[in-house]
Amino acid sequence: MSEPVVSIGREGEIALVIIDNPPVNALSQALRQELWAAADRLDADPEIKAVVLLCAGRTFIAGADVSEFGKPPMEPHLPDLVDRIEDATKPWIAAIHGSALGGGFEVALGCRFRVALESASVGLPEVTLGIIPGASGTVRTPRLAGVAAAAELITGGRPLKAAKAKAAGLIDAVIHGEDPGEDLRAGALAFAREALTRPLPPKTSERPVAAPEPGFWAEQESAAAKRAKGEAAPLRALASLRKAAEAPFAEAMAFERATFLDLRGSEQAAALRAVFFAERAAPRPVHLKGVEPKALKRVGVIGGGTMGAGIAAALRDAGFSVTLIERDAEALARGEANLRGIFAGGVKRGKLTEAQAEARMAGASFSTDYAALAEADLVIEAVFEEIGVKRAVFAELARHCRPEAILATNTSYLDPRAVAEGLSHPERFIGLHFFSPANVMKLLEIVPIPETAPEVLATGFALARALGKIPVQAGICEGFIGNRILKRYRAAAENLVRQGVAIAEIDAAMRDHGFAMGPFEAQDLGGLDIAFLQREGARAAGRNVPETLGDLLVKAGRKGQKTGGGWYDYAPGERKPQASAATTELLAPRIALGSPLDRKTIAERLVGEMAAEGEAILAEGVALQPSDVDLVEIHGYGFPRWRGGPMFATGRRSS
Ligand code: T1G
Secondary structure, eight states, X not given: OOOOSEEEEEETTEEEEEEOOTTTTOBOHHHHHHHHHHHHHHHTOTTOOEEEEEEOTTOSOOOBOGGGXXXXXXXXXXXXXXXXXXXXXXXXXXXXXXXXXXXXXXXXXXXXXXXXXXXXXXXXXXXXXXXXXXXXXXXXXXXXXXXXXXHHHHHHOOOEEHHHHHHTTSOSEEEOSSOIIIXXXXXXXXXXXXXXXXXXXXXXXXXXXXXXXXXXXXXXXXXXXXXXXXXXXXXXXXXXXXXXXXXXXXXXXXXXXXXXXXXXXXXXXXXXXXXXXXXXXXXXXXXXXXXXXXXXXXXXXEOOSHHHHXXXXXXXXXXXXXXXXXXXXXHHHHHHHHXXXXXXXHHHTTSSOHHHHHHHHHTEEEXXXXXXXXXXXXXXEOOOSOHHHHHHHHHHHXXXXXXXXXXEEOOSSSOXXXXXXXXXXXXXXXXXXXXXXXXXXXXXXXXXXXXXXXXXXXXXXXXXHHHTOEEEEXXXXXXXXXXXXXXXXXXXXXXXXXXXXXXXXXXHHHHHHTOSSOHHHHHHHHOSHHXXXXXXXXXXXXXXXXXXXXXXXXXXXXXXXXXXXXXXXXXXXXXXXXOOHHHHHHHGGGOOOOOOOOHHHHHHHHHHHHHHHHHHHHHTTSSSSHHHHHHHHHHHHOOOGGGTOXXXXXXSOOO
16 A cells, blocks of 8 residues: 555644645545545544644645546545535634645635645636636635636636735635744644634635626626637636526536536647646756756856846846846946846836845846956856857856856857857857747757756756746757747748738738737747848858848838838837738739638648648757657747647647
8 A cells, every 4th residue: 555645633622634745745536535534534533623734845735636637537526525624524724835726725715714824825727727627616716705806816827825815815814934834833723723712604615606796707708718819728717607606506516517527638638738747847857867957156147138138137036146247338337227127127017026126136246347257157148149259258258267167158040069169168068048038938948069068958957947947958950949940930921921821811820829929920029130130141151041021021121110110011109010012012023813721721831830840850859859849839939838839739749
């Protein structure tokens, strides 16, 4: 028999039920069964008056065991267990640290009370897995928090911190302190003793759901439909919540369960599960197991432009001390202002307090002298994409940094081997390709050169973990994984235009498919000139790079939104694309009179091209596994997560 995952202790007339099911106390069948047995045993114990439910390890119950989802559900089912806890003859008090998520939060909802450490959060992230809560989350939550707060929690899937959860009525007390084994345990016991001196509140299932304002459901449904773009779970979650507000408890529970089981077997849920596990595996690649990363504290960033400042901000957010280097005082002042601007934006959006923004700036220093990097553990270069400029930077770094300091380039198109040419100790060199804005975008492509030492590569992954990013290792080729696929995608989209498909129709097709933007409006936003200059550079170097439609636009001065027009026209100060007569005229000689394609076909064709390029990349060893290609597309290029990425969506990987 395997080790028990539940133990029972006691403090006077209060029992402590302690779950210990690493890593995240997920509700495996064994755990459900042992909790049920604990409820039976404590009901039968006349000396026990209340039960505190605590978890060992890093977190409270993080949810159902996602790895059981492909298998038939086994008894005891979670909704029954939640009812069983609610029906216990003694009140249960959930004592939450870390995260109470999904089924974990539902177990807490079955308890008569919930208390949580300040640092804890609670949530129902099921929609992020393509499902809805399956154990009363949609039915009990509105009984505590009302339908508006419940709708936000359930259709958005984002957890709430303890203080906000308390304000919403989802927990009863916030416990001060940090240590779950001491502060939380003591706080929960004190709460339990106090609660026993008062009459018990009603069970959650017996509370009514307050009727919302008239028009509430119609408004919610249309907003959710607009956001969903084909993603099923948020709308189905809303329907379940509505049922909870309009039907008796048992009927709403049956509706929720049926919806949950239906979605669990869906293609979208399979895709989102595959992404879930790929994201968790990415930061710790198997081939680096046992390789110790180097310690990182002080990091230098060369270049204070949009990319450099974004990287510096990401580093400061993660607590590294940062030294930003620029070539002269003027550029340095601009770099400092860029960094300050990023934190000011955080304050404006309510993500940072003024004091936090100040502290972020206080941990950054600014210099035009590379000698300031003498103590740096890592330096990331983010200067102009020109080989001569970059090599000059690395020559300076070799002169001023410790020989064991890691030196990284953020190049997106140059060959990192060429950037590193002539560098002493090339084993410490690596490519770290961030995506703009670097403090927001989750993807980090990690590009070793042949000399890169394994510890240096492992340090790249450790850095990604510290920054909360999704790292993907890429081999050397033009554009690495992401930009190489982007190039093929854009070329395929241009081919459709050449065949006579309307530009706006292609963009609309990709938006309908779940992308935030289509390929042409995205180019207008980012500017067409960067890719153009890169093609021109390759042509100047004697390579055969066929003329693109984008080249024609740039040559006519149409570089995108910043010049008032690119593929589309833009009214001054506006970002809304308008069909452009000028573009039509410019491109007319290259465009055939073709038959139109429907949007679904357009999207499938373009995703097919991405996947075909992904396959070529895998065959060349530039990407190590299909899930890496999918993670790059989802986290760097806006591929709809619920479609699983181009490799998953085209059946090239199943999990
Ligand atoms: N099931 C199985 N394994 C899980 C898991 C889960 N729910 N959550 C995490 N793991 C594994 C993960 O793969 C990794 O494994 C290890 O635990 C550590 O995870 C009926 C339908 C809790 C905030 O969506 O958000 O309940 O790689 O690296 O950074 O309504 O894990 O070590 O082998 O992420 O400390 C809803 C998902 C399920 C929670 C901790 N619950 N988990 O973060 O660790 S649906 C979720 C998280 C549900 C009911 C339903 C995070 C965390 P390995 P980690 P972390």
